[in-house]
Amino acid sequence: MGWNILTFLLPAALGVLLVSAGIQDIRMREISNAKNAAIALMAPLWWVSIGLAPWPGMAIQLGVALIVFALFIGAFALGQMGGGDVKLIGALSLWLTPLKLLDMLTAMAIAGGVLTLLFLIDRRWHRREGPVEVPYGVAIAVAGLLALREPLLNQFTQ
Incomplete structure (x- = not known):
């Protein structure tokens, strides 16, 4: 992965948006479509900045994110999750490789369980x-x- 300013700024912006979404969800029990859209629309810039090839790399990212989004729409349909949560998971899925996505979903389930218990x-x-x-x-x-x-x-280990 070649280092350029976008390989640092885009994940940093994603981090800020994630923190903002979490705070908004605590306060209002909703996550704005604008935040979810920004996360989703920055992902292709991220792909380009890290040198991901359109085929099969970008296609895999998009396909996996669509599958994850479809699965969580099922949770929404059953009343188990809010629409903003589902959109946030789908948008975030665009950023993560399939293995990293599994790690994220596992951490999300654990954090969600702890939060629910609290x-x-x-x-x-x-x-x-x-x-x-x-x-x-x-x-x-x-x-x-x-x-x-x-x-x-x-970015800082070399």
């Missing part, structure tokens, strides 16, 4: 009724930030 404890502690609304964008953002550590930090 919200259940809080609900019981405060004796609240009704369903627990978990801001799953936080888990997605944390997992995405963990996945980003490699392209950001590897």
Whole structure:
């Protein structure tokens, strides 16, 4: 991977957008379409900056992201996730190789489980009724930030 300014700035911008999405999800229980669109639209620039070939590299990235997005639409249809969460996962999937994506999804599941447990404890502690609304964008953002550590930090190891 040849170093250029975009190979640092694009993942850094993605990190800022992920943090912003997590904060927005905590505050409002939604993630804006603008953030999700920005994440998705920056991915092709990332592909070019790292020298990913259109075939099969970019095609694989797009195909895997579409599969992941379709799977999580199922979770949305079952009422298990919000639409902003699904769009964020789909957009983030464009950035990660298939193996890195599996790592991210695993970290997301663990972070989501911990977050859900904390919200259940809080609900019981405060004796609240009704369903627990978990801001799953936080888990997605944390997992995405963990996945980003490699392209950001590897810039400085040579």
